[in-house]
Amino acid sequence: IKNRIGKADFANFDVILVWDRPGKSEIENFANKINKRPAILLYFGRMNLIQRSDFLRLTKSRQLPFLLIDDVLIAYLASEYEVRLQAMFECTLPYAYVNPYVPFATGSVPPEMFFGRESEINRLLDPYGPAIVYGGRQLGKSALLRQVQNRFEQSGPKYIAIYEDIRLIGTVETEQDYRRELLERLTEALKHEGLFASNRSFEDFSKFTSALIEKVREKDLRILLLLDEADNFLEADAGRDFQIVSHLKRVMDQTNRRFRVVFAGLHHVQRFKNVPNQPLSHLGDAGAVEVGPLEPAAAFDLIKKPFQTLGYYFGDRNQEDPSLIYLILSYTNYHPGLLQLFGQHLVDYLNQKSNNGNPPYPISRDDINAIYRKPEVRENIKDRFNITLKLDDRYEAIVLSLITQQWDEQNGFDRLYTPEELYSICRADWKAGFEEVSMDRFKGFLEEMRGLGVLSLNYEGGFSPKYRLRSPNLVSLMGTRDQVLDRLAEISKSEVTSQKRKLESYRTFINPYYSPLTRNQESMIKGNRSGVCLVFGSSANNISALSSALEKVTMQVKGKFKEIKVSAGVGDAIQNDLKRFLQEQPNTLFLIALRDLEGYTSEQIIWQVESAIKFCRQMLKDRKQTLRVVFQFGPFSTRNWFNIPEEKRIKIEQEEVDVVISLNRWDKVGIQQILERHEPEWQVSDLSIRKIIEATGGWQTLVDRFIKYGEKESDIEVPLRKLKEYLENSKEVVGDFVNDLGIVEPKAKEFITHRLEIGEKFSEKELQGESTEVILELMDVQDLWIVDYLRRLSILGEQDHFPVEKLVSKIWRDVVA
Secondary structure: OOOOOHHHHHHHHEEEEEEOOOHHHHHHHHHHOOOOEEEEEEEEOOOOOHHHHHHHHHHHHHHHOEEEEHHHHHHHHOOOOOOHHHHHHHHHHHHOOOOOOOOOOOOOOHHHOOOOOOOHHHHOOOOOOOOOEOOOOOOOOOHHHHHHHHHHHOOOOOOEEEEEEEEOOOOOOOOHHHHHHHHHHHHHHHHHHHEEEEEEOOHHHHHHHHHHHHHHHHHEEEEEEEEEEOHOOOOOOOOOOOOOHHHHHHHHHOOOEEEEEEEOHHHHHHHHHHHHHHHHHHHHOOOOEEEOOOOHHHHHHHHHHHHHHOEEEOOOOOOEHHHHHHHHHHHHHHHHHHHHHHHHHHHHHHEEEEEEEEOEEEEEEEHHHHHOOOOOHHHHHHHHHHHHHHOOOOHHHHHHHHHHHHHHHOOOOOOOOOOOHHHHHHHHHHHHHHOOHHHHHHHHHHHHHHHHHOOEEEEEEOOEEEEEEOOOHHHHHOOHHHHHHHHHHHHOOOOOOOOOHHHHOOOOOOOOEEEEEEHHHHHHHHHOOOEEEEEOOOOOOOOOHHHHHHHHHHOOOEEEEEEEOOOOOHHHHHHHHHHHHHHHHHOEEEEEEEOOOOOOOHHHHHHHHHHHHHHHHHHOOOOOOEEEHHHHHHHHOOOOOOOOOHHHHHHHHHHHOOEEOOOOOHHHHHHHHHHOOOOOOOOOOOHHHHHHHHHHHHHHHHHHHHHHHHHOOOOOOOHHHHHHHHOOOOHHHHHHHHHHHHOOOHHHHHHHHHHHHHHOOOOOHHHHHHOHHHHHHHOOOOOOHHHHHHHHHOEEEEOOOOEEEHHHHHHHHHOOO
16 A cells, blocks of 8 residues: 555554544644544545545645545445455545655665566576676666565565675775675575574685575575676676686576576676676576666556556547657656656646546646656756766767767758768767777677667668667757767767776765775875875865774775874874884784874974884885875864975975875765765766765765765755755854865965955956966965965865865855955
8 A cells, every 4th residue: 555655655554534524624634643644534424526526635735645435435345356456546546645656766666666577577587587687777677676576575485585786895995805795795684584593604605605505405495686786796706707606606506596696787797798608608598688768568558557546647538648648758768767757747747736626637748748848857857868878988979979970961860870880980089989999899889778778770671780869859968069069079088987087086985974085095095115195184074084094994904003192293202103003013014103283383293294204214124014104184284284394395295205195075976986875776967966066065074964864865855955954054054164174374265265256257267268377466376385275175176277166165255254
């Protein structure tokens, strides 16, 4: 029942018993008492059509999920023997305020809202079926696996289906052994199923799989292991000759397939099938399950059947018009997530619409176009399309090339191209992206894009494959002609996104938040020899978490971490403490010592840094141990660092210490990491990333607050709204944030104010074209060190025109002025 009325978060339902016909005020009182929770209202009497119409207007206007059952309905249901529950819903749901569509419920789609994919489900339930499921983001892979899990477990008490989301296992953001991570996850899952004792653990996968084989045989079990988001895991395992996949295959073989594993992921997962001499190809039949846009019949039912149950039909009072449903399918490109989104908006729109009389009510073309014209709907459609293209940089390049080739032909963008023609066009448009791509690999890209619903495949004469854009509607999603040409020109100058780019932006997760250091910065601090590192930051970038981050780094490499707490600010005290640290850990090969310099004068800071440099240089003679001394600079120590004569300061930074790091704000690639690892999964799109950057400025403290607000939320709009309210409802909060930026130098505050004033006189585009000297002359600035000082605090960008971070710009005048 709870799924039927679209309130899956409620486990219980109130039942309201009414003997006298309830009036408007009584129903509102009931609703207020139970806080508008879903309820079944049993009225022991008969309601006429006028009374039902009044009840419907009340539930819609007050958003009440009430199912009304009166004597008339009870009498009717008494005559329905086989489909009584279905009949009850069809008679009550049209009079309740409900919305069964769930566009952001990744994997958690109620059974009655899951349409199609029957062939795929049956193949995955087959003991000899495929072991790989692949498809683009938000196309329904997780929902498919959940349906398979439910149906498998319904087969009998000895059928166990285990679903695990393993997207983080094998990622660049963690240095934990992927084998150990998966072993622990699977052990816990089997403990939960009662197969292993709560205190059972395993040293390695070999012992685990032997114990699993024994349990399956002993209890005559059938186990289906569904590993979702397996891309990173398979990539890591491929680097070790599919060691773990081989162990899982052994369980399958030795249990006569009473145990089976299925891996699901993006299109990259499919590519592992083609790796020679590897066990994946022997886990199931030679094919793989491709999850793309819904087949036409299923997409049609996903729109028609729920609306029919809610008391609506597509057409006018005279007859139904199926073309209206196909119009929705055209707008959404048969994408299941977009169909759910469009359906949700259409239900909300119709719930607010005034209708006379009783259901069923018609849905018109104007109603559908009103939804399509909504900016948030069009943005989401565009974003889902862009999500698909972002799976691989070359997908977008292929689409842009196809569009630019046909723009002047006025052919509806339906021209067909052979793979060879497209290969030549794309190599000309983006040499760096395609010059190392073979023709076979390029054909693979085209097939992947066909599976994603971007391209369609035609055979001329039955032999020659040709491709075109699946729908001309996709062209409008890419923008105007100038925007398409500009984007293609931008891509033509870029390199293919690499793992290196992720390392520069990804961060280690330190429960419940992320490290203030990027993975690349962690690597720089670890180094490969003894030396000194300087780390600059402020509370806004959570510099107080640096010690936790460094402790995590040392744990990953089985090293030791210590925070130097001696109160003296002289170098001898630091050296003595470092000596004691090494003596306490004679057998530890890697050590990190952290020293917080906040509260010390410029002279004391120099003494300590130079003393540590000298100590580490002496250690270079002893290759047995590696010591990294990290100095932490907060707002005041950063200011005092810039009080040191420039020549001496620069010499230390460039010639004497190993690493100088400023804690960075989160960038787009980093925000993508947050979205990808959030549970339940958040939509990864340019729009959602842009919204988070705009709301937080990428500042760590605000990003952490966004993450906290978003715990267990499936829609990023919820934490965004809460964060906006947090910043807008209190000047004290905003003032505290400005203080957290750590700008303790008055001249630096004046610099920001002057720079913002210049920005009011000239556009940022105009300022970008000017030299540093011109900008400084406009601002009448003499102290150039202020620019470096503000960049250390992440306030200014690295560009020559010194742009102030946008969120800081937005709030600066109100708080500082």
